[in-house]
Amino acid sequence: MATAVDIDVTIVRNPASGEEVGRVPRGGAADAAEAVARAQDGFPGWWDTPAAKRGAIVRAGAEAVLAQRDELALQLTLEQGKPLREARIEITRFVHTLEHYAGLAKNLRGAYVPNLDVRTHGLVLKRPLGVVVAIVPWNFPTTLLGNKLGPALVCGNVVVAKPAETTPLTTLRIAEIMGEHGLPEDVFQVVTGKGSVLGEALVTDPRVAKVAFTGSTPVGKHVAELAARGVKRVTLELGGSDPMIVLDDSDVDAAVSAASVGRFFNCGQACLAVKRLYLHEQIADQFVEKLLEKVRKLRVGAGTAEGTTIGPLHSEEQRTTLEDQVDSTLERGGELLAGGRRPDGEEYASGWFYEPTLILEPSHDSKLAMEEVFGPALPIWRIGGLEEGIARANASEFGLGSSIWTRDLTAATLAAEKLEAGYTWINSAQIIYDELPFGGFGESGVGKEHGNEALDYYQESKAVVVKQSPR
Ligand code: NAP
Ligand code: MG
Numbered sequence: 001m002a003t004a005v006d007i008d009v010t011i012v013r014n015p016a017s018g019e020e021v022g023r024v025p026r027g028g029a030a031d032a033a034e035a036v037a038r039a040q041d042g043f044p045g046w047w048d049t050p051a052a053k054r055g056a057i058v059r060a061g062a063e064a065v066l067a068q069r070d071e072l073a074l075q076l077t078l079e080q081g082k083p084l085r086e087a088r089i090e091i092t093r094f095v096h097t098l099e100h101y102a103g104l105a106k107n108l109r110g111a112y113v114p115n116l117d118v119r120t121h122g123l124v125l126k127r128p129l130g131v132v133v134a135i136v137p138w139n140f141p142t143t144l145l146g147n148k149l150g151p152a153l154v155c156g157n158v159v160v161a162k163p164a165e166t167t168p169l170t171t172l173r174i175a176e177i178m179g180e181h182g183l184p185e186d187v188f189q190v191v192t193g194k195g196s197v198l199g200e201a202l203v204t205d206p207r208v209a210k211v212a213f214t215g216s217t218p219v220g221k222h223v224a225e226l227a228a229r230g231v232k233r234v235t236l237e238l239g240g241s242d243p244m245i246v247l248d249d250s251d252v253d254a255a256v257s258a259a260s261v262g263r264f265f266n267c268g269q270a271c272l273a274v275k276r277l278y279l280h281e282q283i284a285d286q287f288v289e290k291l292l293e294k295v296r297k298l299r300v301g302a303g304t305a306e307g308t309t310i311g312p313l314h315s316e317e318q319r320t321t322l323e324d325q326v327d328s329t330l331e332r333g334g335e336l337l338a339g340g341r342r343p344d345g346e347e348y349a350s351g352w353f354y355e356p357t358l359i360l361e362p363s364h365d366s367k368l369a370m371e372e373v374f375g376p377a378l379p380i381w382r383i384g385g386l387e388e389g390i391a392r393a394n395a396s397e398f399g400l401g402s403s404i405w406t407r408d409l410t411a412a413t414l415a416a417e418k419l420e421a422g423y424t425w426i427n428s429a430q431i432i433y434d435e436l437p438f439g440g441f442g443e444s445g446v447g448k449e450h451g452n453e454a455l456d457y458y459q460e461s462k463a464v465v466v467k468q469s470p471r
Helices: 004-008 029-048 051-067 069-080 084-107 143-154 169-180 195-204 217-229 252-268 284-297 316-331 386-394 409-418
Strands: 009-013 020-025 111-117 120-128 131-135 158-162 188-190 208-214 233-237 242-246 274-280 335-338 357-360 377-383 403-405 459-467
Touching (some): 020 069, 020 169, 029 158, 029 188, 029 195, 051 069, 051 084, 051 143, 069 169, 143 158, 158 195, 195 208, 195 217, 208 217, 242 252, 242 386, 252 274, 252 377, 252 403, 274 284, 274 386, 316 357, 316 377, 377 386, 386 409, 403 409
Parallel strands (some): 131 158, 131 208, 242 403, 357 377
Antiparallel strands (some): 009 020, 111 120, 120 459, 335 357
């Protein structure tokens, strides 16, 4: 029987143990409407605040968050599952992104167009959109919030954020800290509840000007459809299945490290994880041997345990999906080189753990090749050369990130041009930079986060024609 607790409260649980780590309100349509109304009230004042001051307030909030990094990282590990070291990196990333946009606040610019006609000049004003709804998934709850919060606030918008139902705690604490350090409460609010209820109420509220969504491709499409009914602005950062191509003249050791970190960071639950590995046949055997050595050294455990390099998957649903993807792929071929199972042992009994998994030469139309794999399982194929690698890499509905490893400048630049993805790393681990625009091609999304480009997605251009009367 449903109790009051079931109806009004979400219990947040530690993915490593199933233990309760907190409770938050399970908000509904009325909570969405209230938050949007407050945001709307806060908008004129924030818009009128000088941009430099907005930047200073965002920076002060970021610094306060950094000062509490260890406390926040522990909270993040407890609700999300990632190792503490990775949680600290995530909080630091959040801070860097806010600082980056705080630095751009004084550089917001419009345009002046002289002599459109006789005594007639043009202005291009830039104005904020208004109430922005930020919907964020559980895999990087704070980084992915920061990507939206930084540019939105600096441009003069007000933000209502909805974290994933399973990872609200760190986000709530961040809002509290920023509120204590000068950010007006109605300028940045966090509401908690189910995406299908609270999220939809926010997306369909006519007072909301923009939805900035990060999550899965199916939910993103649905959110875009809902937003389209109100002609709302939308950015979508969706799923990925990033290919990594390694040619025979590459720095193999560096590429092995990048493949290992790229696939197993955050237990493989990253949009930009290395999800398909294509190795030139000349180096494939030595590459796989070195990668296996690295994988054997990974330590699966609770994110809070000393020495853990791979935490649990975030939820039972994630593990069930991964197990189906791995098992169904192996039924159709491929050689299991490592993992493919849950780890044995008492310490793993109550969490969503899974061993790091490598599979050599699975079918090219297996689930590991075709679907987004959000867990620690890496399919590996041999290729004859660059052309085959690019063709295989592009045989995906996704187009988020990609990487090419080679010392051949022609091959590298060709790959950068031809890979159907919003990011291509050349001889570089798949790391995101605030300075560069990030956003997917194809079914991986619409619009950009990061870079100066992100500012365009939080402002509207308005044309003004100025005609001078004759004197
Ligand atoms: P998800 O199921 O799509 O959920 C994402 C967010 O949307 C959550 O806050 C969720 O709320 C909310 N939501 C669910 N249904 C909704 C609806 N009908 N209306 C409004 N909001 C709704 O994604 P996920 O499985 O949690 O996250 C993993 C996915 O995110 C992967 O596909 C990954 O590739 C993608 N991702 C993309 C990027 C990128 O930048 N491109 C970065 C990271 C992750 P509840 O969870 O509370 O229901
Ligand atoms: Mg989901």
